[in-house]
Amino acid sequence: MSEKTTVLVEVRRGDIVESLHRGVIVAADPDGQVRARLGDPDFITSTRSTIKPFQALPLIASGAADHFGFTPREIAVTCASHDGEPIHTERVAGMLARIGLDESALRCGAHAPNSVSAARRLERDGESFNQLHNNCSGKHTGMLATAIHRGLPIEDYYQPDHPVQRAIISTFARFAAVDEDLPTAIDGCSAPTFGVPLVSIATAFARLASGEDAEAGAASRRVVEAMIAHPEMIGGTKGRFDTDLLRASRGKLICKIGAEAVYGVGVLPCERFPRGLGIAVKIEDGSYRGIGPAVVETLARLGVLDETELSTLAVYHRPTLTNRRDTVVGEVRAVFDIDFD
Numbered sequence: 069m070s071e072k073t074t075v076l077v078e079v080r081r082g083d084i085v086e087s088l089h090r091g092v093i094v095a096a097d098p099d100g101q102v103r104a105r106l107g108d109p110d111f112i113t114s115t116r117s118t119i120k121p122f123q124a125l126p127l128i129a130s131g132a133a134d135h136f137g138f139t140p141r142e143i144a145v146t147c148a149s150h151d152g153e154p155i156h157t158e159r160v161a162g163m164l165a166r167i168g169l170d171e172s173a174l175r176c177g178a179h180a181p182n183s184v185s186a187a188r189r190l191e192r193d194g195e196s197f198n199q200l201h202n203n204c205s206g207k208h209t210g211m212l213a214t215a216i217h218r219g220l221p222i223e224d225y226y227q228p229d230h231p232v233q234r235a236i237i238s239t240f241a242r243f244a245a246v247d248e249d250l251p252t253a254i255d256g257c258s259a260p261t262f263g264v265p266l267v268s269i270a271t272a273f274a275r276l277a278s279g280e281d282a283e284a285g286a287a288s289r290r291v292v293e294a295m296i297a298h299p300e301m302i303g304g305t306k307g308r309f310d311t312d313l314l315r316a317s318r319g320k321l322i323c324k325i326g327a328e329a330v331y332g333v334g335v336l337p338c339e340r341f342p343r344g345l346g347i348a349v350k351i352e353d354g355s356y357r358g359i360g361p362a363v364v365e366t367l368a369r370l371g372v373l374d375e376t377e378l379s380t381l382a383v384y385h386r387p388t389l390t391n392r393r394d395t396v397v398g399e400v401r402a403v404f405d406i407d408f409d
Contacts, residue, residue: 072108074404076351077358081389081398089358091329091351093366093406096270098278098343100245103409104370109267113350114253116261116326118269119240120207121147121276121291123259126235127210128287132217136166143294144301146210149325151304152181152201159301160205167213174199175226176208176257183304204257206301211236211259228252228260237262239284243275244268256327266348269332274346277322277334292336295322309360309384316380320372323363328354331363335372345370357400360384365402 072092079087092107102109124146127133133143142163150156164170181187181201190197199205208226215225215232224230228237237260241248244264251263275281279289295302299314302324313323323333329351337344347366351358364385367373378385389398 072111073352074107076106076349076362076402076404077400078403079357079389079398079400086398089351089353089355089362091349091358091362092266093347093349093362093404094267094270095345095347095366095370095406095408096267096274097341097345098271098274098280100267100271102267102270103345104406106404106406109270110265111350112263113266113269113330114261114263114326114328115240115269116255116328116330117149117204118324118326118330118332118348119262119272120149120204120324121295121322122240122243122272123147123207123236124210124291125239125284125287126232127214128290129239129284130214130217130235132210132214133290135217136163136213138163138213140290140294141298141301142206143290144298145206147291147295147324148206148302149203149310150206150301151183151186151308152197152203153183153186153304155300155305156206157200160200160209163206163209163213167209167216169212169216169222171199173212173222174202174205174208176202176204176259178202183306185306202257204255204259208257208259226257226259233260236260240272242283243272243281245271266330266350269330269348270346272346273322273332273334273348274344277336277346278344280343292322292334309363312381312384313363316377317367317373318377321367325356325359329356329359331359333363333367340371345372357387361386361400361402362404365404366406369406370408 073090077089095104255261303311331349333347335345
């Protein structure tokens with residue numbers, strides 16, 4: 069069992085503890101100083117989709133977003149792991165048309181909509197899913213728009229050595245306070261993902277939320293504003309943690325989930341955190357079951373969310389277990405304390 073992690077969440081059936089989820093939590097300020105922690109802040113994890121807000125920054129900083137007239141709602145979908153609902157696919161299709169392309173230009177691959185209702189609608193209408201339904205289609209469209217605006221080839225826009233990806237790597241490395249020569253792997257959508265210490269994800273989100281970056285401060289603020297204004301574009305219209313946390317927090321933070329149970333939060337500057345705060349959470353076994361309880365409990369312990377906001381997130385904070393008769397038989401709950409330094 070890893071000594072770098074600690075038990076964060078337990079699954080209880082009655083008074084019996086059935087399962088435990090170990091992990092790491094790190095909170096950092098924009099300077100990268102650790103302000104709260106459980107487990108090893110230098111625990112290495114893949115960034116996965118937590119970095120989508122950072123992957124969107126070159127779209128804005130390059131001038132591509134303004135050149136193509138992308139709205140805040142459209143900027144939001146470039147940061148999304150969306151459910152493939154019509155509000156997502158129609159928006160992405162419109163963005164592609166505006167840059168002179170269609171779905172075939174994407175290199176993210178196709179999968180059925182994550183939204184059950186959207187998938188059933190396709191089946192009912194005898195339609196097939198395509199790359200627009202991929203949860204990363206907005207991100208890829210933003211990359212294509214950046215390439216076209218800069219006069220770059222688009223066939224290999226997703227490859228790690230393409231100038232668009234190099235710009236993304238450079239941007240994220242600066243926000244995360246890591247070297248650009250960082251470990252790189254291929255994400256599920258074929259774009260690069262990075263291996264970094266968890267504290268680096270926290271630092272990156274702190275800097276994004278603060279808007280202090282000298283090179284991309286204005287772009288950061290536009291990403292933050294878009295995510296807060298259009299939470300339904302980040303996840304979906306029903307049962308998505310990112311979306312519901314954005315709504316419940318009422319402009320206090322931005323957040324982004326990544327596969328294998330990694331999560332990033334950027335708390336905007338406020339009285340308690342004058343320069344903002346970044347929080348990163350990793351569940352060691354990759355189970356999403358532990359993410360909601362761990363993230364919401366952290367935000368509660370650090371005083372980010374009040375009781376009203378917490379009550380609206382109860383289904384994520386302490387989800388219940390039910391049996392086949394819909395009787396509540398247990399719960400999933402956080403079992404840690406964490407204090408701000």
